Amino acid sequence: MIDLTDVHFTYGCHPVLDGISLHVQEGEVVGITGPNGAGKSTLLYVIMGLIKPQSGEVKILGVPVNKFKDWHKIGYVSQKAALFNRSYPATVLEVVISGRAAMRGLFRFLGREDKRRAEEALERVNMLSQRYTPLSELSGGQQQRVMIARALAVQPRILIMDEPTNGVDAANLAGLAQLFKNLHNDGVTMILVSHESEWLSSFASKRVCLDRKICSCSCHYYPDGIRWRDCMNSRQEKISLDCVDSLVRG
Amino acid sequence: MDIFQYDFMLRALVGGLLVGVICPIIGLFVTLRRMSMIADALSHVCLSGVAAGLLMGAQPVLAAAAFALGGSFLLEGLREKYKNYSELSIAIILSAGVAVAAILIGLGNGFNGGIMSYLFGSIVLITVEDIYVIALIGIPVLLLTMFFIKELFAITFDEETALVSGLPVKLINVCFMALTALTIAVSLRIVGILLVSSLMVLPVAVAMQLAKSFRGTLVAAVATGEVAVLVGLMCSFYLDLSPGGAIVMTLVLMLVLVFALTSRRTATA
Numbered sequence: 001m002i003d004l005t006d007v008h009f010t011y012g013c014h015p016v017l018d019g020i021s022l023h024v025q026e027g028e029v030v031g032i033t034g035p036n037g038a039g040k041s042t043l044l045y046v047i048m049g050l051i052k053p054q055s056g057e058v059k060i061l062g063v064p065v066n067k068f069k070d071w072h073k074i075g076y077v078s079q080k081a082a083l084f085n086r087s088y089p090a091t092v093l094e095v096v097i098s099g100r101a102a103m104r105g106l107f108r109f110l111g112r113e114d115k116r117r118a119e120e121a122l123e124r125v126n127m128l129s130q131r132y133t134p135l136s137e138l139s140g141g142q143q144q145r146v147m148i149a150r151a152l153a154v155q156p157r158i159l160i161m162d163e164p165t166n167g168v169d170a171a172n173l174a175g176l177a178q179l180f181k182n183l184h185n186d187g188v189t190m191i192l193v194s195h196e197s198e199w200l201s202s203f204a205s206k207r208v209c210l211d212r213k214i215c216s217c218s219c220h221y222y223p224d225g226i227r228w229r230d231c232m233n234s235r236q237e238k239i240s241l242d243c244v245d246s247l248v249r250g
Numbered sequence: 251m252d253i254f255q256y257d258f259m260l261r262a263l264v265g266g267l268l269v270g271v272i273c274p275i276i277g278l279f280v281t282l283r284r285m286s287m288i289a290d291a292l293s294h295v296c297l298s299g300v301a302a303g304l305l306m307g308a309q310p311v312l313a314a315a316a317f318a319l320g321g322s323f324l325l326e327g328l329r330e331k332y333k334n335y336s337e338l339s340i341a342i343i344l345s346a347g348v349a350v351a352a353i354l355i356g357l358g359n360g361f362n363g364g365i366m367s368y369l370f371g372s373i374v375l376i377t378v379e380d381i382y383v384i385a386l387i388g389i390p391v392l393l394l395t396m397f398f399i400k401e402l403f404a405i406t407f408d409e410e411t412a413l414v415s416g417l418p419v420k421l422i423n424v425c426f427m428a429l430t431a432l433t434i435a436v437s438l439r440i441v442g443i444l445l446v447s448s449l450m451v452l453p454v455a456v457a458m459q460l461a462k463s464f465r466g467t468l469v470a471a472v473a474t475g476e477v478a479v480l481v482g483l484m485c486s487f488y489l490d491l492s493p494g495g496a497i498v499m500t501l502v503l504m505l506v507l508v509f510a511l512t513s514r515r516t517a518t519a
Contacts, residue, residue, distance in 0.1 A: 071414060071415055071416030072416060076410075076411050076415070078408060078411050085407060088407060089457075089458050089461065089462065089467040094403075094465070095407065098407060099404075101400040101401055101403070102412070106397075106401065109400070110400055136462075137462075160414075
């Protein structure tokens with residue numbers, strides 16, 4: 001479904017993705033975790049074609065990402081949407097149905113079919129009974145479910161989520177994990193980025209630990225047993241030295 | 251009512267009711283995108299357009315529309331340059347608009363005070379030609395906005411996801427800026443350059459207190475805009491007030507009334 005081969009991406013002189021190769025099969029749930037600044041969100045942006053890697057190959061459903069046109073087959077839940085729109089004047093149904101805007105096409109209005117699909121998506125996240133509730137009256141966990149429903153409204157083949165636990169309290173994390181288990185059972189391929197490595201491990205079929213490189217599939221420790229924080233400190237020093245070196249050399 | 255016996259008043263009502271629909275619709279998206287100051291920046295660019303029109307003997311509203319369009323494209327370009335400080339682009343365009351206007355007004359020796367009717371609006375001076383220009387620009391702006399409404403909603407709510415979903419975000423952003431610029435240009439004859447942004451933002455502020463859904467907010471904002479234009483023009487006619495000032499003060503009073511009602515409702519609950 002998604003193939004990344006030897007992907008390199010650098011912000012200025014800071015290498016963010018350093019030779020990433022990742023292959024996601026149909027029906028897999030890939031949980032990506034890692035420390036802050038490890039390149040988790042950048043990896044998602046590269047997969048979705050929002051940023052172009054300096055080298056390497058990215059394919060979605062067998063098509064190079066720069067030639068990929070069927071974006072309605074990809075559902076995306078950004079980490080910003082729920083956080084920045086807490087008081088947006090819209091009902092749950094209005095937000096979810098808006099996920100189908102691109103699929104419907106320019107100069108065409110959303111119709112009954114779109115409403116039905118949006119309601120089906122809300123049913124899947126157990127929010128159908130609140131479809132006419134204003135978004136501002138929902139809790140953080142409920143708002144995140146609405147964002148997931150919006151992504152599901154296009155019936156995507158791949159669901160990509162960036163920090164879906166943002167704004168979700170500990171009590172609602174289990175409910176969110178159960179929702180992803182259900183989606184997994186329905187055959188939805190998912191890629192999730194999250195800091196909550198233990199939470200991810202409760203439902204992900206493949207776990208990837210990222211820190212510029214794919215370090216491990218064991219999410220708690222690096223292969224050599226160093227904790228993230230220690231590894232990250234040594235990495236920061238190395239990056240600084242690399243930067244100085246490259247600047248001196250011009 | 252004797253108010254309808256006067257041709258100038260009928261012209262003011264036709265123009266006013268049209269901008270009373272367009273301004274709150276565009277204003278809703280402007281507000282939700284946290285870009286309220288953009289309307290102010292573009293209205294000041296319109297001032298330089300009006301001055302250029304008066305100086306060169308061109309139709310001032312058309313000249314204002316052309317300047318506002320140019321300003322909107324520059325603004326969008328600057329927003330790209332200053333991604334993390336987008337308010338800087340607003341300040342640059344606003345300053346440039348006022349500076350060009352000051353020079354042109356100076357060159358025209360103040361246009362014998364004629365520029366004042368564009369600053370605060372004037373119902374007496376609205377010509378048939380003005381109404382044609384308002385309709386010619388305003389109706390397509392209204393139709394295009396309605397056609398783009400689902401895209402505008404999606405982009406306003408979450409631009410990043412809209413981009414991933416395949417919406418032509420850049421194109422729609424440029425079109426939206428152009429629609430905003432044209433809306434300001436057609437509204438300045440009724441409410442004036444200095445108050446046009448109020449007709450875009452205040453009805454939305456009222457509507458957001460009343461409605462809970464997006465559709466409800468849109469309808470409430472348009473209804474508020476229309477009521478304010480009608481009441482404001484009546485006050486302007488009977489009390490000999492500036493129409494822009496009367497319309498905006500009506501909106502301010504409506505907002506105070508809505509605040510009072512909603513706080514009372516909250517206290518009762």
